[in-house]
Amino acid sequence: MTQITRNLVFYTADTPNGQKVSIFLEEAGLVYEQIDLDLAKGDQHQPAFLNINPNGKIPALVDREEGLTLFESGAILSYLSSKTGCLLPSTAAENLAVQQWLFFQVGGIGPMLGQLWWFLHGTETVNDQALKRYQAQSLRLYGVVERRLSESTFIASENYSIADIAAFTWLRTWEELKLDITPYPHVKRWLAAIAARPAVQAGLQASRPASSAADSRMTSTKE
Secondary structure (H helix, E strand, C coil): CCHHHHCEEEEECCCHHHHHHHHHHHHCCCEEEEEECCCCCCHHHCHHHHCCCCCCCCCEEEECCCCEEEECHHHHHHHHHHHHCCCCCCCHHHHHHHHHHHHHHHHHHHHHHHHHHHHHHHCCCCCHHHHHHHHHHHHHHHHHHHHHHCCCCCCCCCCCCHHHHHHHHHHCCCCCCCCCCCCCHHHHHHHHHHHCCHHHHHHHHHCCCCCCCCCEEEEECCC
16 A cells, blocks of 8 residues: 555545546555545535535545645546556647546536436426426537547547546436437447446446445555
């Protein structure tokens, strides 16, 4: 066990944004302390957590070794990839492509699919106009990814990257969002390939806190 991994404290919940970081931690084979927040009970709004993320959202990461506190899933993925060298692009051009598609997920896929989820599952008021808008926008984004994957094995390049992890945890929710992705065969191929990775499976499992779990636990897996 290295000093790096002993000093990582990961605050999360079982959401696409939390799953992103869980998957990377498993891909890198890191040992970390995981603290599961109950979003329904408002754990993310408690003063102790707001000291870590003033925006009151998961995920967040504390690197005790470096004395750093990070929030925002994209920033955490970029930091961990740079720190560990895991899934780190080998050229400046590829790194720029990864960051570009990572920002595309953070600024586009997450907000649009997140709003669609809310109007489907999070509110008791049916808003047909909002549903129509966010369904259309979500499918438009699937189309953007489909066109990209028709010319590239993975989103940013021919290599699997943090951009794929970030997009995967959202785009895999198409059934929950009642979206028909039949017109997007390249997206379906890509989703299946990523879902088959042992570290992805482990990361998704790690995001699901056991009903009898303590407030924190140590998790260590290797692909």
